[in-house]
Amino acid sequence: MGKVLVLNQDYSALSVCTVPKAFLLVYMNKAEMLAESRRQYLRTVNDQYPMPVVIRLHRYIHIPYRGVVMTRQNLFKRDGNRCQYCGTHDNLTLDHVIPKSRGGKTTWDNLATACKRCNSRKGDHTPEEMDMPLRQRPFRPSFLMFIRDFSGLAADEWLPYLGVKERSY
Incomplete structure (x- = not known):
């Protein structure tokens, strides 16, 4: 059903x-x-x-x-199960856009889906420092948006x- x-x-x-x-x-x-x-x-x-x-x-x-719970699966759904750097669907993980070592938080606005290769390449740098632009900026989806789109x-x-x-x- x-x-x-x-x-x-x-x-x-x-x-x-x-x-x-x-x-x-x-x-x-x-x-x-x-x-x-x-x-x-x-x-x-x-x-x-x-x-x-x-x-x-x-x-x-x-x-x-009413907010959307931030989970690994929900972050992947928000990002369309694609690496936000190269666009692949393979070997996905999560990346802190601003690294934790530089004060980056574990929030909707600072986490992006990344493949292991891009995450490793970016390392402890920002996307700008590594010339790796994001396909879309991370954001917090609303409850309605999450039901409708993701x-x-x-x-x-x-x-x-x-x-x-x-x-x-």
Whole structure:
């Protein structure tokens, strides 16, 4: 079974949950179904129900700040599983753009995906010192941006709720 996009009462993206959890929220009248699967249904012995793809909660849930957890996998996803120096997909690791020995922090804004060869070549220098420009500057993705662009979970039915008109291939 797939995943379901959960929207807050104000239609902002709140989370992603399982189909059974989403169905239960709709069935218990805690949420409304905004989009359903065109191909799949939930079946019981006697009935057939539409499978939710996007639901909206009836009550507003206040979440102080929703950020993306900085993990190795999330950093690789942000950078498209490519070395940010040469563009290869092979032997990837993480590089501190400003080296730790020079006061560089382990943050979204200072970590970039790099292949072992480029990471070793750059060593204890900055990209500018080694004439190794980054393909993109490291950044902290927002929760919405991460679901939409990097998670690989977004179904076509989610896109209007994530600020995308249509999927670009």
